[in-house]
Amino acid sequence: xxxxxxxxxxxxxxxxxxxxxxxxxxxxxxxxxxxxxxxxxxxxxxxxxxxxxxxxxxxxxxxxxxxxxxxxxxxxxxxxxxxxxxxxxxxxxxxxxxxxxxxxxxxxxxxxxxxxxxxxxxxxxxxxxxxxxxxxxxxxxxxxxxxxxxxxxxxxxxxxxxxxxxxxxxxxxxxxxxxxxxxxxxxxxxxxxxxxxxxxxxxxxxxxxxxxxxxxxxxxxxxxxxxxxxxxxxxxxxxxxxxxxxxxxxxxxxxxxxxxxxxxxxxxxxxxxxxxxxxxxxxxxxxxxxxxxxxxxxxxxxxxxxxxxxxxxxxxxxxxxxxxxxxxxxxxxxxxxxxxxxxxxxxxxxxxxxxxxxxxxxxxxxxxxxxxx
Amino acid sequence: xxxxxxxxxxxxxxxxxxxxxxxxxxxxxxxxxxxxxxxxxxxxxxxxxxxxxxxxxxxxxxxxxxxxxxxxxxxxxxxxxxxxxxxxxxxxxxxxxxxxxxxxxxxxxxxxxxxxxxxxxxxxxxxxxxxxxxxxxxxxxxxxxxxxxxxxxxxxxxxxxxxxxxxxxxxxxxxxxxxxxxxxxxxxxxxxxxxxxxxxxxxxxxxxxxxxxxxxxxxxxxxxxxxxxxxxxxxxxxxxxxxxxxxxxxxxxxxxxxxxxxxxxxxxxxxxxxxxxxxxxxxxxxxxxxxxxxxxxxxxxxxxxxxxxxxxxxxxxxxxxxxxxxxxxxxxxxxxxxxxxxxxxxxxxxxxxxxxxxxxxxxxxxxxxxxxx
Numbered sequence: 001x002x003x004x005x006x007x008x009x010x011x012x013x014x015x016x017x018x019x020x021x022x023x024x025x026x027x028x029x030x031x032x033x034x035x036x037x038x039x040x041x042x043x044x045x046x047x048x049x050x051x052x053x054x055x056x057x058x059x060x061x062x063x064x065x066x067x068x069x070x071x072x073x074x075x076x077x078x079x080x081x082x083x084x085x086x087x088x089x090x091x092x093x094x095x096x097x098x099x100x101x102x103x104x105x106x107x108x109x110x111x112x113x114x115x116x117x118x119x120x121x122x123x124x125x126x127x128x129x130x131x132x133x134x135x136x137x138x139x140x141x142x143x144x145x146x147x148x149x150x151x152x153x154x155x156x157x158x159x160x161x162x163x164x165x166x167x168x169x170x171x172x173x174x175x176x177x178x179x180x181x182x183x184x185x186x187x188x189x190x191x192x193x194x195x196x197x198x199x200x201x202x203x204x205x206x207x208x209x210x211x212x213x214x215x216x217x218x219x220x221x222x223x224x225x226x227x228x229x230x231x232x233x234x235x236x237x238x239x240x241x242x243x244x245x246x247x248x249x250x251x252x253x254x255x256x257x258x259x260x261x262x263x264x265x266x267x268x269x270x271x272x273x274x275x276x277x278x279x280x281x282x283x284x285x286x287x288x289x290x291x292x293x294x295x296x297x298x299x300x301x302x303x304x305x306x307x308x309x310x311x312x313x314x315x316x317x318x319x320x321x322x323x324x325x326x327x328x329x330x331x332x333x334x335x336x337x338x339x340x341x342x343x344x345x346x347x348x349x350x351x352x353x354x355x356x357x358x359x360x361x362x363x364x365x366x367x368x369x370x371x372x373x
Numbered sequence: 374x375x376x377x378x379x380x381x382x383x384x385x386x387x388x389x390x391x392x393x394x395x396x397x398x399x400x401x402x403x404x405x406x407x408x409x410x411x412x413x414x415x416x417x418x419x420x421x422x423x424x425x426x427x428x429x430x431x432x433x434x435x436x437x438x439x440x441x442x443x444x445x446x447x448x449x450x451x452x453x454x455x456x457x458x459x460x461x462x463x464x465x466x467x468x469x470x471x472x473x474x475x476x477x478x479x480x481x482x483x484x485x486x487x488x489x490x491x492x493x494x495x496x497x498x499x500x501x502x503x504x505x506x507x508x509x510x511x512x513x514x515x516x517x518x519x520x521x522x523x524x525x526x527x528x529x530x531x532x533x534x535x536x537x538x539x540x541x542x543x544x545x546x547x548x549x550x551x552x553x554x555x556x557x558x559x560x561x562x563x564x565x566x567x568x569x570x571x572x573x574x575x576x577x578x579x580x581x582x583x584x585x586x587x588x589x590x591x592x593x594x595x596x597x598x599x600x601x602x603x604x605x606x607x608x609x610x611x612x613x614x615x616x617x618x619x620x621x622x623x624x625x626x627x628x629x630x631x632x633x634x635x636x637x638x639x640x641x642x643x644x645x646x647x648x649x650x651x652x653x654x655x656x657x658x659x660x661x662x663x664x665x666x667x668x669x670x671x672x673x674x675x676x677x678x679x680x681x682x683x684x685x686x687x688x689x690x691x692x693x694x695x696x697x698x699x700x701x702x703x704x705x706x707x708x709x710x711x712x713x714x715x716x717x718x719x720x721x722x723x724x725x726x727x728x729x730x731x732x733x734x735x736x737x738x739x740x741x742x743x744x745x746x
Contacts, residue, residue: 039692043699045680068667068692076670076688084684275699294441297449307418311457315449319412319441326416326648326699 004140004183004210006242006263010352014234014261017351020211020242022088022140023181024080027055029242029263030347032254032340033090035271038063039073039083042271043329044337046085052306052334053341056088056140058266061133062097065123066116070136078138090266091139093130093172093187096215096247099148107147109164127171135177143213144172146187151219158191165189166203173207183210185244191216192225194232201236211242214262218248223256230260251280251343251367255360258347270340274333277321281339284367286314288332293318306338307331377513377556377583379615379636383725387607387634390724393584393615395461395513396554397453400428402615402636403720405627405713406463408644411436412446412456415644416702417710419458425679425707426714429461429513431639434506435470438496439489443509451511463639464512466503466545466560469588469620472521480520482537500544508550516586517545519560524592531564538562539576546580556583558617564589565598567605574609584615587635591621596629603633624653624716624740628733631720643713647706650694654712657740659687661705666691679711680704 006029008018020027034041034049036057041049049057059079064070076082079089095112098105102114102123111126130145146165149158169186176184186204190196197214204212214233217226230245237243244264245257254265270280279286281301286293296314304310308317308331320328343363350359379402381391393400407414407422409430414422422430432452437443449455452462468485471478475487475496484499503518519538522531542559549557559577563569570587577585587606590599603618610616617637618630627638643653652659654674659666669687677683681690681704693701716736723732 038696038698039689040698040700043703045700045703046684067696068688072668072688075668076686082686082689082692084689295445295448311419313449313455315441315445316412316455316457319455323411323440325411325413326702327413327418329699330416330418330703 004181006211006240008240010354012351012354012356013259015259015347015351015356016261016263017348018263021181022183023179024086024088024140025055027088027264028344028348030254030258030344031055031264032344033058033264033266034337034340035060035266035268036083036085036089038067039079041333041337043275043326043333046083048307048334049085049337050087052337053345054337056090057085059089059091059137059139060097061091061094061130061137062101064091064137065094065125065133066118066121070133074136074138080138088140089137090141091134091137091143092246093143093145094125094133095130095146096148098125099150107164109167111145112147127168128175131172131175131177135179140181141183141185141211142176143185144169144187144209146189146215148219149189149191149216151191151216151221153191155191155193155196158193159196162189162191162196162200166200169204170207173209185209185211185213185242187213187215187246188233188237189216190233192221192229194229197229197233198236201233205236205238209241211244211264212237213244213246215246217245218253223253226253227256227260230257230262234261251340252364254343255347255363258351259356259360270336271333274336275329277328277332279317279332279339280336282363282366283369288314288317288321288328290318300335304335304338305342306335308335377554379584379613381613383727385724385727385729386632388632388720388724388729389634389636390721391636394554395556396552397459397461397513398428400461400637401717401721403627403631403717403724404428404637405717406431406637406639407710407713408433408639408641409456409458409462411440412452414706414710416648416699416706419456421680421707422458422710423460425710426718427710429463430458432462432464432510432512433470434464434467434503434510435474437464437510438467438498438506439491439494443506447509447511453511461513462510463514464507464510464516465619466516466518467498467506468503468519469521471498472523480537482540484518485520500541501548504545504548504550508552513554514556514558514584515549516558517542517560517582519562519588521592522562522564522589524564524589524594526564528564528566528569531562531566532569535562535564535569535573539573542577543580546582558582558584558586558615560586560588560619561606561610562589565594565602567602570602570606571609574606578609578611582614584617584637585610586617586619588619590618591626596626599626600629600633603630603635607634624713625737627713627716628720628736631724632729632733643709644706647709648702650701650705652690652705652712653709655736655739656742661687661690661694661701663691673708677708677711677715679708681708
């Protein structure tokens with residue numbers, strides 16, 4: 001099996017393009033990871049996810065620990081086999097969903113106790129258990145357990161939360177189950193405070209990880225502050241390791257973050273929006289529920305290569321959305337994931353050719369020019 | 374364009390195998406038609422429906438007249454283009470759903486008035502309007518408007534209902550918009566009364582149709598009575614025209630009906646059951662919700678060729694069903710439609726080889742032997 005490596009093939013300003021190698025294949029960067037929460041990218045066959053251009057998907061430790069349970073997944077041969085996705089998988093640590101979904105959560109120095117949002121059953125998550133779960137799932141990239149600091153939080157609360165996360169990062173590293181080609185990423189916390197972010201990044205660098213994520217963003221702070229945090233954080237991370245901006249984001253967020261040196265993203269937007277009748281297109285977001293699409297024979301995007309745009313009119317998509325047909329979720333998710341992957345491919349090409357600024361400007365101008373013609 | 378034709382390639386007892394030719398391609402018989410109610414076979418891409426082996430799908434006139442409306446579909450190039458299904462389509466007349474779904478329906482000699490179950494809007498359906506709608510949709514096989522007699526009904530009520538349907542059949546024929554390769558099928562009514570069924574069949578034969586359906590069955594009368602009705606009806610229909618048993622049925626219903634001379638079927642069972650976590654298999658129905666599948670690494674059916682059985686364990690399907698994931702509906706619908714198509718292929722082969730009885734016996738024994746091993 002291959003070792004976990006990250007090769008930068010080209011840079012353009014702060015942006016980089018390259019490839020991460022894992023035991024289960026290569027991830028072209030900058031990369032967008034579709035969300036496969038409960039061992040499925042919702043409304044998509046895994047081969048269709050791959051057809052959109054995705055090299056890696058994300059699995060949610062919180063959801064999988066509740067159902068079907070990591071021991072069961074391990075018994076069945078691991079998450080890749082379980083969900084029929086032979087390519088790389090990144091699992092988060094479970095921390096973020098514990099904070100956002102679980103009930104009656106109680107954090108202490110050792111970890112977090114909570115009740116399942118599904119049936120109220122009690123669970124305990126610690127850095128050690130998170131490492132154990134991710135090893136049972138068998139993912140290729142593991143994430144350290146962290147506390148996702150609420151937004152807004154004052155500097156003192158943010159600092160002590162970040163410091164707890166750093167102690168958990170240290171324990172996660174100690175508990176990480178090594179395997180050929182498997183990686184562990186640290187997660188920078190520190191809210192909107194540049195000094196805390198810098199301190200968090202330096203702490204993680206000293207511990208030493210295969211890659212570094214920036215967590216706790218896209219929680220309401222706004223794009224400008226998010227970019228400020230990236231500007232303050234990334235110089236403190238080793239340039240030769242992948243950098244992953246967690247839970248982000250809109251197309252313009254991705255472009256801005258790539259131009260600041262981010263290599264990896266995950267976000268529910270393309271999949272969740274697809275299930276809500278929202279499409280991302282080169283000319284901005286489109287709400288298929290809108291009556292103006294009812295008799296429009298054109299595809300969502302004439303030049304898009306996806307299954308949705310190659311076979312169906314906006315009128316048909318409008319009909320499916322109105323009728324709440326499953327096929328609406330299937331086609332719009334397919335399109336949105338293709339849009340995101342094509343955006344990443346566009347960024348990779350532009351970085352390789354030293355025209356990232358031009359690509360970004362053209363893409364953003366077209367995107368904000370308004371709804372699709 | 375081809376003319377509408379029906380060629381019988383082989384018979385075995387009363388069973389026949391052959392092919393219907395329409396302007397949009399051939400339909401191998403006996404044929405099972407998946408239901409594409411609202412211009413989509415739920416949870417399936419049309420190319421996947423075709424991959425299961427389906428030559429034709431059924432569209433529901435009632436649903437399509439309400440939403441998106443037949444004039445709109447016509448404007449957009451017809452139902453085939455709208456739903457990206459270039460193969461044959463049969464549309465029903467709308468009559469059955471008016472009786473089962475619509476509100477405040479009032480039948481008179483001319484037709485039926487009702488309110489939409491979606492928004493209460495008022496509609497009027499007559500034999501002439503049904504023919505107009507089906508022509509606007511552009512389907513390959515049109516059905517006459519009939520009154521679906523409630524079950525149970527006394528002989529006198531059933532007779533007058535059947536007679537109304539016969540008058541509507543005559544008007545449907547007169548209003549049918551001819552087109553190359555397009556067919557109009559009559560529908561035999563008469564409830565569970567052999568004499569009424571025979572009279573209805575003879576009446577339709579005298580009017581003259583491209584094919585003949587048996588309607589008003591699988592409404593609670595039970596399989597034995599249904600078969601009795603077929604036995605009493607089919608001898609009165611021309612042997613050289615396709616015979617279609619509407620809304621049927623379970624695998625054993627299909628086998629028994631084919632052995633009595635039926636050529637075509639439609640039913641929501643494989644698709645609806647798939648969305649409810651129910652699978653049809655060679656060894657009988659399987660409820661994936663059942664906890665005994667939770668750690669079962671085997672596919673639903675080891676020898677099934679479908680995408681579901683080739684990539685996923687029963688444990689995974691159980692997980693998806695429990696988590697109410699869209700992929701559960703997608704995979705189980707795919708499997709169920711494949712099961713139904715393979716059953717029809719098995720019947721076609723068996724008829725061609727003169728071993729229909731053996732095939733039927735083996736299939737039924739295995740099917741009723743109990744839940745899958």
